[in-house]
Amino acid sequence: MEKVQQLGKKLIQVGQTLTSAESLTGGLFSSSLTQVPGISKVLPGAFVTYSPEAKTQLVGVPAPLIQEYGVVSAEVAKAMAKGAQQQLSTDWAISFTGVAGPDALEGHLAGEVWIGVAAPKNQVLARQFNFKGTRDTVRMAAVQAGAAWVLSELNKVVTNENN
Structure with a gap:
């Protein structure tokens, strides 16, 4: 989990600060991130x-949003990230939603993943990824992709602040 280590x-x-x-x-x-000392x-x-239900109860994703778009969507990924960021008042938040497999979910094939990022200054983004492989391979690929994306966004913010 090299990118997770770099991000941490x-x-x-x-x-x-960051939450997920x-x-x-x-x-x-988050488990991978806790491997970083400090x-x-x-x-x-x-x-x-x-x-x-947990998406609604823990991070405030509106149930109607889930009903309209399904859990495997940009809209839900963004709402998860923004809700987590608000709950813990962090600078950053990342969310992961999708289908690890082996079966499809809500008409989405195994390997389809949406990652949401809530950045400082109310910027909320979502990206779709499609990974191949086993359930564990998809989960690990999602974590690596998410960490790489947040690291890239963080580097942009830090660069802008220093200019």
């Missing part, structure tokens, strides 16, 4: 929101 070290270096709302990854992202300074907590 960068967050500590720049003193910015994880569905298909089931806490793998991460408790910037990781106050995380959410495992596996069911639609």
